[in-house]
Amino acid sequence: MRVRFQSPERVRQKERSLSQMRVTTRVPELLFPVETDSWLTVLRLGLGLQVTLYALSLRTDWAYLFSGTARKVAEALLSLQGHFIPSLGWFVALAARVDVPEETVLLLAWLGLFVSGCALLFGVGCRFSAIAAWFLHLCAAKSGGFLSYGMDNFMTIGLFYLMLSPLPDRLSLDWRLRDLRPKNPELLGFWRRVLQLHLCIIYFFSGLTKCLGSGWWDGSNVWRALIRPPFNVIDPEILVRWKDFLPLAGILVCLLESGYPFFIWSSRTRKIWLLGVCAMHLLIGVAMGMYLFSLVMIVLNVAAFGPGFFRRKGQPIILQPEAAMS
Amino acid sequence: MLRVVAEGPTILPLSFKNFSQKAQELISIAPAEQLSPSNPVRESVNTYVQLAGIESGYGYFAPNVPSGYTLVFELHYRDGRVEYELPSVRSAAAELRIAGLLDDIGRTPYDELREILLKTLAQSIWRKHPELQSVRAILWSLTLPSVREFEQGKKESYEFLCAYDFSLQNGSAKKNDR
Numbered sequence: 001m002r003v004r005f006q007s008p009e010r011v012r013q014k015e016r017s018l019s020q021m022r023v024t025t026r027v028p029e030l031l032f033p034v035e036t037d038s039w040l041t042v043l044r045l046g047l048g049l050q051v052t053l054y055a056l057s058l059r060t061d062w063a064y065l066f067s068g069t070a071r072k073v074a075e076a077l078l079s080l081q082g083h084f085i086p087s088l089g090w091f092v093a094l095a096a097r098v099d100v101p102e103e104t105v106l107l108l109a110w111l112g113l114f115v116s117g118c119a120l121l122f123g124v125g126c127r128f129s130a131i132a133a134w135f136l137h138l139c140a141a142k143s144g145g146f147l148s149y150g151m152d153n154f155m156t157i158g159l160f161y162l163m164l165s166p167l168p169d170r171l172s173l174d175w176r177l178r179d180l181r182p183k184n185p186e187l188l189g190f191w192r193r194v195l196q197l198h199l200c201i202i203y204f205f206s207g208l209t210k211c212l213g214s215g216w217w218d219g220s221n222v223w224r225a226l227i228r229p230p231f232n233v234i235d236p237e238i239l240v241r242w243k244d245f246l247p248l249a250g251i252l253v254c255l256l257e258s259g260y261p262f263f264i265w266s267s268r269t270r271k272i273w274l275l276g277v278c279a280m281h282l283l284i285g286v287a288m289g290m291y292l293f294s295l296v297m298i299v300l301n302v303a304a305f306g307p308g309f310f311r312r313k314g315q316p317i318i319l320q321p322e323a324a325m326s
Numbered sequence: 327m328l329r330v331v332a333e334g335p336t337i338l339p340l341s342f343k344n345f346s347q348k349a350q351e352l353i354s355i356a357p358a359e360q361l362s363p364s365n366p367v368r369e370s371v372n373t374y375v376q377l378a379g380i381e382s383g384y385g386y387f388a389p390n391v392p393s394g395y396t397l398v399f400e401l402h403y404r405d406g407r408v409e410y411e412l413p414s415v416r417s418a419a420a421e422l423r424i425a426g427l428l429d430d431i432g433r434t435p436y437d438e439l440r441e442i443l444l445k446t447l448a449q450s451i452w453r454k455h456p457e458l459q460s461v462r463a464i465l466w467s468l469t470l471p472s473v474r475e476f477e478q479g480k481k482e483s484y485e486f487l488c489a490y491d492f493s494l495q496n497g498s499a500k501k502n503d504r
Binding site: 058 | 327330331335336337338363369370372373376377378379380381382383384385386387388389390391393394396415416417418419420421422423424425426427430431442443445446447449450468470472473476477482
């Protein structure tokens with residue numbers, strides 16, 4: 001047996017280089033985990049459905065919401081932010097040069113959005129459809145200006161990540177019929193991680209700001225949210241019978257949202273948190289009539305943390321991309 | 327976060343509110359905020375956050391659920407008739423958006439912006455009823471009852487905020503405050 005003595009300086013040096021090595025290996029592991037494309041399938045299908053339903057839900061009011069002075073005011077205010085932010089006004093101005101009326105442009109924009117949503121749903125021309133859906137929805141959201149709300153932000157976020165992710169996925173028609181393959185499958189893990197981290201930030205700050213309001217602790221905010229027009233889907237007479245549960249509901253909302261980044265990563269608590277957050281959004285959809293908002297939130301959550309959720313015990317969550325792609 | 331605490335009310339002590347207000351002022355004089363709107367760096371950052379959908383915070387219904395607003399149009403016909411109409415849309419999805427628009431109209435501190443937004447809504451009424459002489463847009467703030475008040479029979483109440491008169495003759499509206 002040979003014993004080697006080292007000076008404390010040398011030991012410290014070794015420890016430093018070891019911890020540097022840990023950092024250099026852990027950062028890529030954190031940001032570029034090996035990942036299958038199941039999450040991307042969920043995101044594509046979910047957002048395809050979302051875009052299609054979004055277009056259908058606004059079909060009858062599309063021209064009313066996006067035409068005339070309201071759009072021009074919103075776009076004028078938007079131009080103060082930057083000149084390269086897309087809006088429906090771009091198309092209207094271009095079309096005006098060839099004497100195409102505003103109504104026709106708006107109709108074509110709606111049609112483009114609807115078709116790109118359906119194409120995403122079936123996985124046809126995935127990359128192009130994702131870009132078209134993101135761009136057209138962004139134009140509508142920005143031209144809508146004061147008519148936009150949280151759901152539009154989350155659709156933009158989801159579509160932004162979708163169009164940057166390595167498409168197509170295995171369940172798309174592009175993969176099955178046209179034999180197309182993603183160019184950078186190694187980025188699958190990266191974009192999923194970005195979506196996961198983004199959701200953690202969203203829920204943490206949303207929860208934290210709610211915790212600061214006294215109304216979420218005594219349930220009065222839940223009551224107010226449910227009886228405030230146009231979210232008053234449930235009759236207050238029915239709600240008042242459940243008044244003892246309102247404080248519990250308020251505290252649960254605060255807990256689920258602010259605890260999200262702490263409990264969603266651990267395999268022990270992920271199931272509870274993911275189901276809890278999805279149930280919360282489902283209830284918001286049903287009780288407040290915010291179906292599209294709920295759908296986009298559930299899609300983002302399930303895509304980010306869902307795949308691997310229903311695996312059997314002992315079965316690894318991660319597959320090598322080569323295996324997944326074959 | 328700072329804005330939420332600064333604008334309050336929150337469960338935090340008043341000193342936090344003062345601190346947040348000062349911190350907000352400090353941030354507003356940060357070098358990036360002082361750049362002119364046409365500065366390429368500022369414009370690039372602004373464009374990126376808009377394209378990625380990250381331009382706004384995530385404090386939905388926080389710290390507390392605000393009261394809403396209601397808009398009523400008073401339609402004045404040439405023959406002296408007066409009718410009332412609410413801004414109407416066909417779909418529930420568009421109704422959610424109109425509610426958001428009314429919140430913005432009610433909360434904005436800029437009178438000119440409020441007038442322009444109300445005018446755009448009044449224009450749609452005008453297109454529907456071309457025989458009108460004038461339209462008065464009346465904005466009400468909605469006060470919701472608490473659970474206890476509701477049990478005692480109290481319903482939501484409306485408080486007059488302001489009214490604007492629009493006619494085909496005048497370019498800008500005449501405002502009537504509360």
